Amino acid sequence: MAFVPPARHLLRAKDLADARYFEPLGVDDMARTAGLSRAHFSREFRRAFGESPHAYLLTRRLERAAALLRVTDRSVADICLSVGLQSIGSFTTSFTRTYGMSPTAYRAKFPPAAAHALVPACIVRAHGRPQHRTFREDSADGAG
């Protein structure tokens, strides 16, 4: 059996967030995928990737929401639910703090999708994910 570096298990958890962000997924699910207790997992994830698993999952969802705002005409409420977030109010707050403008203003700022270069989805997802900005509603790790 090949030696598996510990970070490989953390990557499985990160991949889970990328693969299933649209489901009601939380840090507990990510920890389970890595085979670690939640507290240990959060520490190790932060050490490997430089941010908490909660921040990774939230910004993944916000990145997907921003992409949907740019390339579709679906409603803000619909987009919120389709990226795995339940509360429109909390989504709008997190989005506004992260992107510096409301989802509606963000949509108005960007041209239609056809104007974009055909960049592979992995590039858009990885490079488009915003920096996490903490605020009080995120203080309970795992919220959102």
Add this chain to the structure above:
Amino acid sequence: MIRITRAQFWVHDQDEALAFYTQKLGMEVRADVTLPEMNFRWLTVGPAGQPDVDIVLMAIPGPPMMDDETAEQVRSLMAKGFAGTIFLTTDDVHASFDELRNRGVEFVEEPEERPYGIDSSFRDPSGNHIRLTQVREMAAV
């Protein structure tokens, strides 16, 4: 004329990688040569029907070629999924997805419509990122 012949992935374990690329992805072994005097195994695979392009599955070397600290950094980068990507294409991504998933490949992204085609992705056992795309045929302008 300059052409691409092969590209290289680091792998944690060459036997495990060989099993994944041949048994799960259905690739052919192009070369599997061990040079005991150098403690080196040259292992390449490639897709059937595309004999002029290979992937080199390279074990992470030890000293003196690579010092232990660097080797550990490479291992860590791979395990974190930052050691690179190979982009594969297929004529029918849904059929390929079903076939690979039935063989036990765990997909990170299931096939999804993108402006350039239908795209999906998975990882090899080492954490290397592999994309599998059905490229959209662009209408002639």
